[in-house]
Amino acid sequence: MGFPLTEEQQLIQSSARDFALKEVAPLAEKIDREGVFPAETMKKLAELGLTGIPTPTEYGGGGADFLSYALVIEELAKQCASTAVVLAVHTLTQSPILVFGTEKQKAKFLPMLTHYQVLGGFALTEAGAGSDAGAVSTTAVLDGDHYVINGTKMFITNGDGAGVVILMARTGSEPGTKGITAFIVEKSVSPFEVGKHEDKMGVRGSHTTELIFKNCRVPKENVLGKVGEGFKVAMTALDCGRVGIAAQAVGIAQACLEESISYSKERHQFGKPIAAKQAIKWMIADMAKDVMAARLMVRNAASLKDQGKPFTLEAASAKLFASETAMKHSIKALQIHGGYGYIRGAKVERLMRDAKITEIYEGTSEVQRIVISGNVLR
Numbered sequence: 126m127g128f129p130l131t132e133e134q135q136l137i138q139s140s141a142r143d144f145a146l147k148e149v150a151p152l153a154e155k156i157d158r159e160g161v162f163p164a165e166t167m168k169k170l171a172e173l174g175l176t177g178i179p180t181p182t183e184y185g186g187g188g189a190d191f192l193s194y195a196l197v198i199e200e201l202a203k204q205c206a207s208t209a210v211v212l213a214v215h216t217l218t219q220s221p222i223l224v225f226g227t228e229k230q231k232a233k234f235l236p237m238l239t240h241y242q243v244l245g246g247f248a249l250t251e252a253g254a255g256s257d258a259g260a261v262s263t264t265a266v267l268d269g270d271h272y273v274i275n276g277t278k279m280f281i282t283n284g285d286g287a288g289v290v291i292l293m294a295r296t297g298s299e300p301g302t303k304g305i306t307a308f309i310v311e312k313s314v315s316p317f318e319v320g321k322h323e324d325k326m327g328v329r330g331s332h333t334t335e336l337i338f339k340n341c342r343v344p345k346e347n348v349l350g351k352v353g354e355g356f357k358v359a360m361t362a363l364d365c366g367r368v369g370i371a372a373q374a375v376g377i378a379q380a381c382l383e384e385s386i387s388y389s390k391e392r393h394q395f396g397k398p399i400a401a402k403q404a405i406k407w408m409i410a411d412m413a414k415d416v417m418a419a420r421l422m423v424r425n426a427a428s429l430k431d432q433g434k435p436f437t438l439e440a441a442s443a444k445l446f447a448s449e450t451a452m453k454h455s456i457k458a459l460q461i462h463g464g465y466g467y468i469r470g471a472k473v474e475r476l477m478r479d480a481k482i483t484e485i486y487e488g489t490s491e492v493q494r495i496v497i498s499g500n501v502l503r
């Protein structure tokens with residue numbers, strides 16, 4: 126690929142590839158079937174220093190660039206999209222602390238997350254606030270040295286295991302995106318309840334739950350960024366998050382391509398491998414072309430972030446294109462597998478179910494189009 130990786134990036138990529146093949150791939154089917162959280166894998170990722178890849182070493186992170194992080198997510202997702210999203214959200218929790226946190230907050234919370242002493246979560250969505258993230262109704266009311274938080278967050282990845290959650294709540298009476306503040310909620314200090322555990326179509330090894338805050342007292346010093354600027358904190362975090370989800374989608378799409386190539390060469394019908402049929406060749410050609418484009422878009426967005434340049438447009442574009450690529454071609458990959466692809470346990474069947482969520486979380490495809498058009502029509 127004409128997007129040269131540095132020696133360090135190549136090394137991270139090949140280590141992640143080996144790890145994913147050896148440690149992640151053998152568990153993927155069970156994780157999906159039984160909805161098991163990849164606990165052992167997360168511990169091993171921590172031992173390898175991969176639970177805080179782009180976070181500086183002074184906070185216990187890997188000190189690598191964001192592109193390296195995207196390479197790791199792609200390799201994990203190729204084998205198990207659940208494992209990839211668990212790590213992506215755990216890492217997403219660190220980025221707003223790094224950008225908006227005080228030195229004290231960084232010194233306290235980042236090492237906990239990078240060393241995986243706690244799992245991270247990001248709590249923005251509510252029943253009435255999905256795409257319309259400014260409609261958050263969870264409240265945070267100042268009472269002495271604490272904010273008292275009340276409300277219910279929905280669909281929170283890592284919700285049941287999270288020890289540190291970046292939470293968006295309303296501190297002001299202003300409507301919409303104004304009056305929202307971000308908090309770092311440490312469960313051991315400010316307990317909250319885990320509500321409904323969602324039974325999902327895909328990424329079943331990542332746990333998605335409600336989080337219920339009932340008079341949850343969070344120290345004032347855990348406000349992340351300025352009071353009233355929580356929407357900005359959330360959107361900045363999501364720019365990074367979208368590159369991670371785009372990389373996850375590229376991993377899924379690459380797996381679809383590899384499965385399609387090997388199956389179409391093996392499967393004989395009408396006396397020849399089905400790969401000899403033009404209909405199959407064209408499906409595979411389109412898949413290869415789109416995966417290549419999606420990967421380049423992810424690397425472009427990550428590289429702009431690494432250069433300290435604006436990357437909102439590129440992150441949304443990469444997320445939109447990569448997720449639609451994963452969805453479209455997972456359907457084609459299943460088609461190439463015929464009836465065998467439709468049977469539970471077939472890898473392409475899992476890939477198709479996993480691909481769908483990449484078009485929904487961290488902003489639906491429609492929301493990405495709103496972000497893109499808002500940028501180019503300015």
Ligand SMILES: Cc1cc2nc3c(=O)[nH]c(=O)nc-3n(C[C@H](O)[C@H](O)[C@H](O)COP(=O)(O)OP(=O)(O)OC[C@H]3O[C@@H](n4cnc5c(N)ncnc54)[C@H](O)[C@@H]3O)c2cc1C
Nearest residue numbers: 247248249250255256280281282333485486487488489491
């Ligand atoms: C498995 C999973 C994990 C998740 N993890 C997290 C998490 O860790 N943290 C978190 O905070 N959230 C999380 N979410 C929530 C996720 O980000 C939201 O589901 C997503 O943003 C969409 O919100 P919604 O489901 O309320 O859909 P809605 O906003 O109700 O959208 C419904 C449909 O309407 C469309 N739509 C909405 N508004 C517009 C518009 N203005 N123009 C055009 N079309 C529009 C949408 O694109 C969609 O097609 C997760 C969700 C899932 C399913």
